[in-house]
Amino acid sequence: MGVIKRQAFKTSLASFIGVAIGVLSTLFIYTKVFNEGQNGQINFIQTAPLLLVTFASLGLGNLVVRFFPMFSGPKNQHGYLGLLMLILLAGVSLYFVLSLSLFNFLPPKYRAEYGLISAMVVIIGFRDLFTTYAQNFRRTTMPAVIDTIFLKAGIPILAIAYFLEWLSFRQVLTAVVGLYAIVAISLAIYIYRLGHFHLNFQWKFLAEKKALLREMAFYALYGVLGAAGGVIALQINSVMITELIGYKSNGIYTIVNVMANVIAIPYMSMINVTAPIAGDHIRHERWDQVADLYRRSSINLLIMGTFILLGLWSCLDYVFELMPNGERYAVGKYVILFAGIGKLFDMATSINGRIIGFTKYYWIGFYTILFLAVLTVSLNWVLIPMYNIEGAAFGTMLSSLLFNLVCVLFVWVKFKIQPFNVKSLLVIVLGIGLWGLTKLIPDFGNPILDIAFNALFITLFYTIAVLKFRLSEDLNEFYRQILFRIKRRNFKFW
Structure with missing residues (x-):
């Protein structure tokens, strides 16, 4: 790692x-x-x-x-x-x-x-x-x-x-x-x-390598269908919101969704790095290493995603206070919550889709992505007229949960590996518990001070808890390396 x-x-x-x-x-x-x-x-x-x-x-x-x-x-x-x-x-x-x-x-x-x-x-x-x-x-x-x-x-x-x-x-x-x-x-x-x-x-x-070229052509054909389904699933919300309830609602959705996308940054970064490694392990049938990569990526991403979602949700009201015309965008607050939960589950299931894609069952992955696209469109068609932009976000969250659940179950049944353990549950409990404690923090009457204090409180106690309970061996090792470099006055990340 x-x-x-x-x-x-x-x-x-x-x-x-x-x-x-x-x-x-x-x-x-x-x-x-x-x-x-x-x-x-x-x-x-x-x-x-x-x-x-x-x-x-x-x-x-x-x-x-x-x-x-x-x-x-x-x-x-x-x-x-x-x-x-x-x-x-x-x-x-x-x-x-x-x-x-x-x-x-x-x-x-x-x-x-x-x-x-x-x-x-x-x-x-x-x-x-x-x-x-x-x-x-x-x-x-x-x-x-x-x-x-x-x-x-x-x-x-x-x-x-x-x-x-x-x-x-x-x-x-x-x-x-x-x-x-x-x-x-x-x-x-x-x-x-x-x-x-x-x-x-x-x-x-x-x-x-004629057989290889035929396999590549077949794989590419499924890839077109899967990629199209993935793009539809990601981009369709804005199109349907505009068509069903207008440009103004789509403008609000676009702005708040930009904030929600921050949660997924560690996911994209880690998946881009782990994908080739997972592919190499699968090709050589090193399933013990695939399982280890699956679990460690999952817990690391869950810890980072929970931290970002917790911090964003706890400080969100103050962010809207600072924004020009923030009261107009505050109506999209729950879009961030629903989108964040969907992205968090996506992070917790880590490389499940990549594992499927690197095996002979890759065609299953393409069909599940098409299923995701169809489900997202169907839910949006029903929920947007009823619940506006919150309906779109909730539909996307539900689609993501079902899609990843199908992928996790398939990997578990076929390859006997799954990403979760008791530490995964502890991370969720920690996040909910800290969010409850932030509700006890008084308002200072200044959004900048409120954001700073909440962010400091969450960062301090979340970090201490993660390290104390050793929720991630990789993060604990990273912490030890930082201390070592500080002691040697050679604090370099690069």
Whole structure:
């Protein structure tokens, strides 16, 4: 777990910084500089390509890590990256043929922004390929840093330039696409600097691996379906809220959901690091190590997720007091709670979906993701008209709980491993208990002081309890390393 801890910590730190910039920009810059329509247009050219690229990439995202061990060995990995890029180019070419052939039948907003959206499809396809490919070499920190520098910090700079009338709005839209292109190019340069940017794939090697290529094609087909289901499950809330109850409600949902997404940062960071390791263990049938990785990832993620959710929920009222027009967004308070619970259970079940995906039962994972998408849409259709944005959040939470429960049970039945133990229950009890104690803390009449005191109280007692009861051996070891470095006056995380 040493590599996992280092990479997950550094990636989480970079992601937290990126999210902090994103949240502050959303709350204090975008709403000041752009009107509602302009914000929607900027969001549209970034989110619309996400669904399109799942089809244009021909399921490539599911191949990158899954089949890397079959190509690894020589220095150039048999030109695996070159093969992946060729597949992506074929998918992008197919996208252009179909979209141009059906151009007159496309939605008006899509036609109006066809050039920018199509450019984003290509750019995001390569960005995602390079980001995922870097995971094969346990490299997740630098992609997160690159994303933070150019996107999370770059777009607010464009907004300020527009506010100062240095750029027109059309130039801002074009520049956003340019920032994504810079990210993709930077990732390619990073992989090259690592010594792994090899495009000359070996035809002889591929000719000898016809069965492998057939398996990859079959896996990619399921990958397209699964990825589409995953994107629908993640993106459908905003679309359905807008259609069923209007833009205003969707604006509130978007803002509060940004805060809820903070909870999942450690999950994405750790999963990106553990996925290639889990895949290697499964390929060599080291199921004892898979089980150990499963359990340790689960308890570590549960501890971190509970801490973030507890701190966010305890300080939320004070955050709304500090926000401009905070009373308008406070109606979405329970969106954060429901979304947070769903994300927390997702974290607690850790790599269950990845375990399924790296075995011969990978097709089960794709069907469960499609089930998740259908269930999310169905619940939203019923709950949004009844309970507004809280209904959407509750439906998503319920879908996530059922989806992960199915995955956990499948892994338990098929492979006889599961992620939970008594310490998992203790973490939940600790979180609920500390939340109850925060209700006894008096108000100071100043939201900044209230946030500071609650955050300090939770951090102090939560950390002491986690270390005292040894809820995570990895965190206790990390704590010992910190003390050792302090004593040696060499306190370095990096």
